[in-house]
Amino acid sequence: MPKETFFHLTREKQQRIMKAAKKEFSRAPLVDASIAQIIKDAGIPRGSFYQYFEDKEDLYFYYFQSMRRNTQHELNNAMREAKGQLFDGFEIYFIKMVKEVLQGENAAFYKNLFMNMDYRSFHKVSPHFDKRNHPHVAFHSEEARQEHKETMQEFYNMIDLTTLKVANEDELKILVKMLMHMVFSSVAEGYRQLVGKDDFDMEEVLKDFTLKLNWLKSGATKPKDEKLSR
Structure with missing residues (x-):
């Protein structure tokens, strides 16, 4: 600050x-x-x-x-569009944000950010879903801090917990953090894809994210009956 x-x-x-x-x-x-x-x-x-x-x-x-877009509001809008389905909401969010990050006017800055991100910088730039005052977030005023808390709580309230294997909000926070790590790693992989090329294959970036999202959503292990049938 x-x-x-x-x-x-x-x-x-x-x-x-x-x-x-x-x-x-x-x-x-x-x-x-x-x-x-x-x-x-x-x-x-x-x-x-x-x-x-x-x-x-x-x-x-x-x-x-x-210069960043309001990530928390965008996540909320995506979750609203997905009718509270967490994984669908993150897919909607990723599709909308990745094109601007990889190809928008600030792409060069984002490239340096994502390609050199460590644990500390991740926590400084990612959305914060903890109800406590987060030490990595700087607010210009108490009003802005309160608005952040309300927007964050709105995010939690929209998620349909009946479709998730989480026991409480603390477990939900862990899952959301895993999803955000997946978003950031997929962006970084998109930039690595550009090495030696003139442009991104956006379909490949989206396909890679959807694959990882589906693994986390449904698991990567085959059911026993499917393995026995092969």
């Missing part, structure tokens, strides 16, 4: 810094990104950068939060 001094800047200066951040974080992953290049493109002194942000990671995740 930026320091208070950043929010006291003019809108034009804030946008200039964010434009420089987009350029550098689209060029290189976080670990290789250059603060020197960001301040050069933004036209600010190096000392000023540290008056606005703790470090480049602080700017990186603030930039991500500023």
Whole structure:
């Protein structure tokens, strides 16, 4: 989260810094990104950068939060469209989001993000389904925090638990986290598919995700009677 001094800047200066951040974080992953290049493109002194942000990671995740689509609302919309069926909802969500992530205007940034994601960054950028105040989420106001809680609870309320082998909401959270890991890994595999090619095979990306989704939904082990018949 930026320091208070950043929010006291003019809108034009804030946008200039964010434009420089987009350029550098689209060029290189976080670990290789250059603060020197960001301040050069933004036209600010190096000392000023540290008056606005703790470090480049602080700017990186603030930039991500500023440009990301509202994932929680999109998941809720997908779950509503799926009439509470968790796996169908995630399939709807993935189909809608993956095209923008792989081919949209921020594809270069997303590529560096997903191809270099670790456990810590996953928790910083993924939706948060815990009712507690999550330490990885920065809210601009208490109102925004409360809105997040309400939207998250709406997500849980929509899911049809009668179709799932979960005993309670804590187990549901584990399942949802597994599904979100699957979403992110499928996006990363989509970028790896591009190596040596000019474009993505979007059908292959969607097919891969659907295969994994069906394994998690129905299991990958054949029933005993099916194995005996072969």
